[in-house]
Amino acid sequence: MPNSSNRPIMQLIDLLSKKWVLRILWELRQSPSTFRELQARCGDISPTMINKRVKELHQARLLEKSPERGYCLSELGDEFVELFAPIYLFSERWSDVKNSLDAKEDQ
Amino acid sequence: MPNSSNRPIMQLIDLLSKKWVLRILWELRQSPSTFRELQARCGDISPTMINKRVKELHQARLLEKSPERGYCLSELGDEFVELFAPIYLFSERWSDVKNSLDAKEDQ
DNA sequence: TTTGGTGCTACATAATGTGTAGCATTTTTG
DNA sequence: CAAAAATGCTACACATTATGTAGCACCAAA
Numbered sequence: 001m002p003n004s005s006n007r008p009i010m011q012l013i014d015l016l017s018k019k020w021v022l023r024i025l026w027e028l029r030q031s032p033s034t035f036r037e038l039q040a041r042c043g044d045i046s047p048t049m050i051n052k053r054v055k056e057l058h059q060a061r062l063l064e065k066s067p068e069r070g071y072c073l074s075e076l077g078d079e080f081v082e083l084f085a086p087i088y089l090f091s092e093r094w095s096d097v098k099n100s101l102d103a104k105e106d107q
Numbered sequence: 108m109p110n111s112s113n114r115p116i117m118q119l120i121d122l123l124s125k126k127w128v129l130r131i132l133w134e135l136r137q138s139p140s141t142f143r144e145l146q147a148r149c150g151d152i153s154p155t156m157i158n159k160r161v162k163e164l165h166q167a168r169l170l171e172k173s174p175e176r177g178y179c180l181s182e183l184g185d186e187f188v189e190l191f192a193p194i195y196l197f198s199e200r201w202s203d204v205k206n207s208l209d210a211k212e213d214q
Numbered sequence: 215t216t217t218g219g220t221g222c223t224a225c226a227t228a229a230t231g232t233g234t235a236g237c238a239t240t241t242t243t244g
Numbered sequence: 245c246a247a248a249a250a251t252g253c254t255a256c257a258c259a260t261t262a263t264g265t266a267g268c269a270c271c272a273a274a
């Protein structure tokens with residue numbers, strides 16, 4: 001456990017810092033998905049990894065497995081991705097600022 | 108590049124998914140810090156890693172190095188951690204829900 | 215009954231992170 | 245002024261984590 005802490009924020013940061021966790025949550029934000037479709041949405045990452053993360057996210061109560069709909073976000077998972085929405089907007093501004101600063105430096 | 112995409116949100120997710128990136132941003136949210144203090148705040152992670160991440164966050168324009176104050180968040184970095192604040196609140200609720208569901212299962 | 219999709223595992227290889235030692239430089243202190 | 249302490253940082257051997265491919269057991273449709 002990297003942060004050796006039981007503070008919720010640290011546990012959450014640990015979880016989110018694992019490769020593909022944020023991506024998987026993000027890809028499930030719109031609609032549920034089958035295993036293989038989720039794999040495809042994440043750019044064809046290995047089934048090993050999908051399976052591992054899906055288990056972790058399930059344990060973390062952010063993801064659920066429904067026989068009909070496949071893998072989908074839990075209520076908590078939904079809440080999380082909603083909080084993440086402003087960060088989506090931020091990412092576009094961030095990209096603009098970054099690019100224009102990079103361009104300036106190249107002059 | 109895991110997500111092989113130039114969409115800003117994917118680039119941001121890639122960055123945030125790297126170990127210690129979220130933690131470093133979080134630890135700098137209150138006040139700037141020296142190299143070694145930042146290292147300590149992050150639970151004494153290796154200087155190798157701090158240095159690597161600090162460079163990446165600097166390139167990403169989220170972190171700045173000031174001769175007087177040491178390492179600190181840039182304006183963009185500040186904006187980011189503010190957007191992250193609701194996620195701090197979420198983490199506490201998440202932890203509660205998770206714990207009570209875990210307790211139920213153990214019955 | 216075979217074709218194609220599903221969820222998933224095994225395992226060798228590659229990439230990433232860790233931990234310790236320590237160096238060169240600047241700042242503090244006696 | 246000299247010794248001690250703190251600074252930012254690098255090197256490198258080792259451990260952990262992720263990747264990619266192959267493929268299996270299962271089910272449904274053709």
